[in-house]
Amino acid sequence: MEQLSLFGANESLRFPEELLEFYPQFLDTKQCMDLLKVLIEEVPWRQQIIQMYGKPVVTPRLTAWYGDTNRTYRFSGTKFDPVPWTDSLLHLKKEIETLTKLEFNSVLLNYYRDGNDSVAWHADNERELGTRPHIASLSIGQARDFEFRRKADHSGKYALRLNNGSLLIMKGDLQHHWEHRIPKSKKDIAERINMTFRLIRE
Ligand SMILES: O=C(O)CCC(=O)C(=O)O
Ligand SMILES: [Fe+2]
DSSP states (O other), rough: OOOOOOOOOHHHHHGGGGEEEEEEESOOOHHHHHHHHHHHHHOOOOOEEEETTTTEEOOOOOOEEEOOTTTOOTTTTEEOBOOOOHHHHHHHHHHHHHOEEEEOEEEEEEHHHHHHHHEEEEEOOOOOGGGGGOOOEEESSSOOOEEEEEEEEEEEEEEEEEOTTTTEEEOOTHHHHHEEEEOOOOOOOOOEEEEEEEEOOO
C-alpha cells in the first residue's frame, strides 16, 4: 500500500518522519460510509469525565473502548473497562496488523460530532502502553487536522489532515517528545470517528 510524504518539503526536514507512517486510503469511501453509520448507531458512546492538569473536565467528544476483556486502560486519569470486540472491529484490527506487522489488543474510539468536538494537547504515554508505544489511528468521516508540537518547544506546530479512510501509525519516540491534538473548528463540519488501536502490555 502506498505511503505519502507527510509534510511539505521544508517542514519534512524538521519533523522526524520516521516516527509516523501514513496510508491515506486504507479504507475506500464505501467501506467508510458503511462503517461510520454502523458505529454511530451501535457503539455504546459515553461522554467521560477526565482529569486535565488535575481538574475534572467533561471530554468534548464521545468515546468507547473495545478490547480483550482482561485489560483495563487509563486515559488522562480515567479508567476504561473494555467492551468485547465486535466482528467488524476485530476484522479491522487484523487487517491493520497484517499491513503493519504490529500487534494490538484494544481500540479507543473517539466520536467527534461536529467542529466543537476536539481532543486537547496530550501524548499517549500511559504506563500500560510501555516505553515506545505503537498506535494505529484510523479515521473515517469528516477530515480533521491532526496537530503535533514538541513537548519542549511550543512555538511551532505541524498539521496533518486525517482524511476519510486514512491510517496513521505513530511509533518510536513520538509519545516521548511530541504532543498531538485535534483542534476545534469554527466551520460547519460533519461527524468523524477515529479509532486508535493500541497494545496494552500489562
Ligand atoms: O482523533 C484523533 O485523530 C486522535 C485521537 C487521539 O489522539 C487519542 O485517542 O489519543
Ligand atoms: Fe492521542
